[in-house]
Amino acid sequence: MKILRTPDSCFEGLADYPFTPNYTEIETADGSPLRIHHLDEGPADGPIVLCMHGQPVWSYLYRKMIPLFVAQGIRVIAPDLPGYGKSDKPASRDDYSYQNQVDWMVAWLDRNGFSGMTFFGQDWGGLIGLRMIAERSELFDRVVISNTGLPYNPTVEQDVVDRVAEFRNNAPTPTLPEMAAAIQNVPKEQALAFAYWQKFCWETEDLPVGFMMSTMLEKIPRWRLALRVMAHRLGLAPLRSSTDIGRAYEAPFPDPSYKMCPRAMPSRVPTLPDDPSLEAQGKAWEFFSRFEKPFLCAFTDDDPITRGGDAPFRSKVPGAFGQAHTTIAGGGHFLQEKRPAEVVNVIVDFMRSA
Secondary structure (H helix, E strand, O other): OOEEOOOHHHHOOOOOOOOOOEEEEEEOOOOOEEEEEEEEEOOOOOOEEEEEOOOOOOHHHHOOHHHHHHHOOOEEEEEOOOOOOOOOEEOOHHHOOHHHHHHHHHHHHHHHOOOOEEEEEEOHHHHHHHHHHHHOHHHEEEEEEEOOOOOOOOOOOHHHHHHHHHHHHHOOOOOHHHHHHHHHOOOOOHHHHHHHHHHHHHHOOOOOHHHHHHHHHOOOOHHHHHHHHHHHHOOOOOOOOOOHHHHHHHOOOOOHHHHHHHHHHHHHOOOOOOOOOHHHHHHHHHHHOOOOOOEEEEEEOOOOOOOOOOHHHHHHOHHHOOOOOEEEOOOOOOHHHHOHHHHHHHHHHHHHHO
């Protein structure tokens, strides 16, 4: 397996990210060494919260939450998934299967010996983290999830399957505005809308990670965004952001060859019955249907993709029955950026009461 490593110089001078790096080397299935980065902040003997990020971000996402946890005596462990942040990046899109990410992060857990953890996962951090919990449940005392899921779709109408396949295989690559419009206006056929995001990421060689995060998180005049997109479509300039946030989220990817993971992972979300992870997802749901440890949902009210995604957990996971589930207003998809204090308070209160 060919593996890339982002030079340390790419991370110099990032705003509000003063944390000490920690590295763990694991071995992939073909025997390749893979280095995984994580943050470890707060008192060494404090209760642990494991914070996992999703696509296309990295542990920088938790920079606002970490000091708030530490101030309350909580030890924060925040890894970068392989392919993101300061972790190594396998060079082929085909390396980034759902199962590989689970296997790599379980190996990382085993090497570090953490226990008694509270888990917090959002986006792919939940998809991968929940599977980790199913395999190493003895290491976790409680679970908090937000804007994520454990997708399992064994029955989808064949008409929807056919239309998604036709779109993925034959439609032109969506532009950034087309993709954004589809995601913001999710119809009942969520798989078809999500296919816009999957196809855009899969087929965009230089995925504009920093630019996308900047437009989601910062107030930038529409005319300025339109000009940048137009200049890009005319081949005059790459889609890049000059803000601190944009630069930080682009930092792990010094050139497009480093972006195989954020390009691949949306297409690994198991939205259809023919997905290769379907069996493993079914087994994970069997596990969580018996999971009695405290389980809390803290989704936002304005994420178009995951809104309502807490319902299966609240109705099927025994540990979720009777919990004080909450909805965080105005947090968007990345609530760690927009509502860090609210999220921290929800998690800490849960850790102290459950």
